[in-house]
Amino acid sequence: MRFSTLFTKTRKDAPKDEIAKNAQLLIKAGFIHKEMAGVYSYLPLGKRVQEKIISIVREEMDKIGGQELVMTSLQKKEVWEITDRWDDEKVDVWFKAKLKNDTEVGFGWSHEEQITAMMKDYISSYRDLPANVYQFQTKLRNEVRAKSGVMRTREFVMKDLYSYSRSEEEHNEFYNKVIEAYHTIYKRLGIGDATFFTFASGGAFTQFSHEFQTLTEAGEDTIYLHRDKKIAINEEVLTDEVLSQLEIKREELEKVKAAEVGNIFSFGSNKCEQIGLYYSDKDGSQKPVVLGSYGIGITRVIGVIVELFSDEKGIVWPENISPYTVHLVSLAGEDENVKNRANEVYEQLTTKGIEVLFDDRADVPAGQKFSDADLIGIPHRIIVSTKTGEKVEYKARMGNESQLMSLDELISKFI
RNA sequence: CGGGGUGUAGCGCAGUUGGCUAGCGCGCAGCUUUCGGAUAGCUGAGGUCAGAGGUUCAAGUCCUCUCAUCCCGACCA
Numbered sequence: 266m267r268f269s270t271l272f273t274k275t276r277k278d279a280p281k282d283e284i285a286k287n288a289q290l291l292i293k294a295g296f297i298h299k300e301m302a303g304v305y306s307y308l309p310l311g312k313r314v315q316e317k318i319i320s321i322v323r324e325e326m327d328k329i330g331g332q333e334l335v336m337t338s339l340q341k342k343e344v345w346e347i348t349d350r351w352d353d354e355k356v357d358v359w360f361k362a363k364l365k366n367d368t369e370v371g372f373g374w375s376h377e378e379q380i381t382a383m384m385k386d387y388i389s390s391y392r393d394l395p396a397n398v399y400q401f402q403t404k405l406r407n408e409v410r411a412k413s414g415v416m417r418t419r420e421f422v423m424k425d426l427y428s429y430s431r432s433e434e435e436h437n438e439f440y441n442k443v444i445e446a447y448h449t450i451y452k453r454l455g456i457g458d459a460t461f462f463t464f465a466s467g468g469a470f471t472q473f474s475h476e477f478q479t480l481t482e483a484g485e486d487t488i489y490l491h492r493d494k495k496i497a498i499n500e501e502v503l504t505d506e507v508l509s510q511l512e513i514k515r516e517e518l519e520k521v522k523a524a525e526v527g528n529i530f531s532f533g534s535n536k537c538e539q540i541g542l543y544y545s546d547k548d549g550s551q552k553p554v555v556l557g558s559y560g561i562g563i564t565r566v567i568g569v570i571v572e573l574f575s576d577e578k579g580i581v582w583p584e585n586i587s588p589y590t591v592h593l594v595s596l597a598g599e600d601e602n603v604k605n606r607a608n609e610v611y612e613q614l615t616t617k618g619i620e621v622l623f624d625d626r627a628d629v630p631a632g633q634k635f636s637d638a639d640l641i642g643i644p645h646r647i648i649v650s651t652k653t654g655e656k657v658e659y660k661a662r663m664g665n666e667s668q669l670m671s672l673d674e675l676i677s678k679f680i
Numbered sequence: 681c682g683g684g685g686u687g688u689a690g691c692g693c694a695g696u697u698g699g700c701u702a703g704c705g706c707g708c709a710g711c712u713u714u715c716g717g718a719u720a721g722c723u724g725a726g727g728u729c730a731g732a733g734g735u736u737c738a739a740g741u742c743c744u745c746u747c748a749u750c751c752c753g754a755c756c757a
Contacts, residue, residue, distance in 0.1 A: 277706065277718080278692045282749050302749065357755075375757075409681065409755065417756090466757080474757060485756085530757055558757075598715045632717030639717090650716065 266309075266589065267611075268624040268637075271295075273308045275637045285483065287568035288414025290580050294640045296567075296588075303411020303419040310641065311567070313588035315422065318563055319401050321453045321585060322424050325446045329439070331399045331426055336380055338403065340371045344382045348539050358406040372405040377532070377558055380427050381540045388554060391431055391546050395439065399426035401563065413483060415568035416524060422564045428557040431544065433533075436555040440531060443559050447477055447527050450561070455583025456570060460526060463488050464511065465499040470532050473502065477527035477561075483572040484524030491517055524569045525562075532556040580642030581662050589622040590679060592643040596631050596650035607649040610657055613672060614647075619679050638662075647675065 273295030283289050283299070291297045296311035307315055323333065345351035351371070353359055360372040373379065380398065388396060404423045411418055426443070430436035444462065451460040456479050463476040478488050478497055488497040491513055498507065498518070508515055534553035537543070543551045574581045582588070591614065595607035611623045622643060624634050631650075638646055639662070648658040648667070657675055660667035 274707090276691060280691070281686080281693095284750060377757090406756090410753095412751085468757065470757095476757090528757060560757080594716095596716060600715095628715090630715060630718060632715095632719085635717045637718090648716080652716075 266622050268622060269626045275640055283414065285414030286575065287416065287571040290571055290575055294580060303408060305415055305418065310588045314567055314586055315563060317586040318454060318566055322450055322561060325450045326399050326426060329442045329446050331397050333400060334398055335400045335402060336376050338373050340373050340379050342369045342371060344378045345371065348378055358408060360405045360407050374404055374406040376425055377536065381537060381542055381556065384429060385542050388429060388542060388544055391544055394429055394431045394544060395435055396429045397426065397439065399424060416565050421562060424561040424563055426559040430555040433555060436557055440557055443529055451477060453585055454566060455585060456573060459573060461490060461495060461497040463497040463499055464502055466501050470535055474528060474530040476525050478523035479526050479569050480521055480523050481569060481572045482522050484522045486523050486525055488521060488523045489518035490521050526566050526569055527561045529559040532558065579640030582642045582644060584644055587643050589620045589643050591619060591621050591645040591647050592638045593621050593623045593647045594634050594638060595625050596648060600651055603649060603651055610649055610672060617676055617680060
């Protein structure tokens with residue numbers, strides 16, 4: 266992508282109505298645009314980051330047998346009435362509207378009910394199970410208070426996976442697979458070391474649900490971390506009973522702030538019984554399907570990563586989710602030779618399949634180009650100038666020293 | 681939903697006890713200059729001062745209401 270044609274631009278000052286670091290940096294660098302409180306559009310750079318994250322999550326979901334689909338945002342109220350979650354008194358985040366004929370519809374804030382009702386059309390035999398389906402979908406939640414930039418919004422992209430199993434054993438086996446897949450995902454996203462498997466409230470269905478919590482001061486949750494065991498306990502379930510159950514002593518725990526980047530939950534067979542999703546087992550008996558639900562807040566992850574990986578100059582994207590792999594800076598000025606050389610470097614890199622943001626802007630001083638590069642946060646930088654001649658200069662976003670190398674040598678770093 | 685803060689150009693801000701055609705910086709357009717960390721200069725465009733109502737000879741400034749937005753709390757599979 267040539268910077269000169271990118272319609273977004275960087276800005277020096279963040280809007281004063283953004284306090285959260287993630288939103289300030291993402292807006293300054295041109296990744297997102299705020300529409301209203303808790304509602305952000307994703308601009309080309311932000312969209313690319315989103316897609317990178319989605320690709321990683323998709324790969325790991327597919328590996329454990331997930332099948333991708335996409336549900337609708339418009340949901341009918343009947344299915345939510347079955348589980349008594351249509352009432353605004355029971356669920357306070359509903360956005361609702363009416364069709365022209367006055368039929369009430371809801372905008373999906375979750376999809377458990379809807380997708381389970383749909384699966385009744387496809388699951389009737391033990392031969393149809395297990396079925397594990399997932400989607401990347403925009404959730405709409407009428408939060409009373411949006412906050413923390415993109416971390417707590419009214420409209421956000423979520424990966425939600427639902428598992429339908431024949432038995433608790435089959436369910437637990439898959440549940441554990443998801444835990445492993447999530448660890449892999451967070452590792453690939455660059456936040457593995459800061460993300461902890463956390464015991465949280467299980468609600469009416471089980472004793473615990475499990476969360477994946479990433480340590481950050483910008484997080485909303487308080488968790489108690491056991492660093493040696495690499496697990497944590499959400500404040501909401503921290504009792505002596507739970508501690509003894511997990512064989513943890515209170516004094517071994519460290520109280521920290523964290524952001525929930527994933528949540529996995531067992532519903533048992535309860536919800537399928539309510540909605541009427543049963544299957545015929547080998548012996549001909551009717552049995553309820555066992556349901557599990559597994560979420561990852563894609564857009565929240567972006568915010569968490571920016572909170573974790575940034576400095577006073579800007580963002581520092583982890584390798585795997587950077588919008589581009591390298592940021593090529595041309596300091597050509599009016600020098601035609603340097604211009605040509607920069608174009609040649611750009612063409613060769615892109616031909617090799619390397620994703621390049623090429624700052625080919627004329628009339629922009631070098632300092633501004635460097636500042637923009639720091640702000641946007643692509644981890645690798647390549648400079649072409651009168652000084653570099655037949656070589657190119659390489660510098661890491663976080664490094665101080667740069668080095669001259671041949672283009673081939675450079676390309677070999679990325680292929 | 682309770683408490684507190686903020687609304688003046690695309691962004692960041694100034695605007696005194698109410699007083700003339702509402703300013704500054706950045707950004708934007710044109711010209712010149714410069715070209716390894718936001719170069720310098722000149723010219724120019726851009727404003728229902730969040731909205732409505734009120735007080736006054738006169739309101740960006742005072743009063744009332746509304747809206748938006750941020751923060752704290754409550755809430756949060």
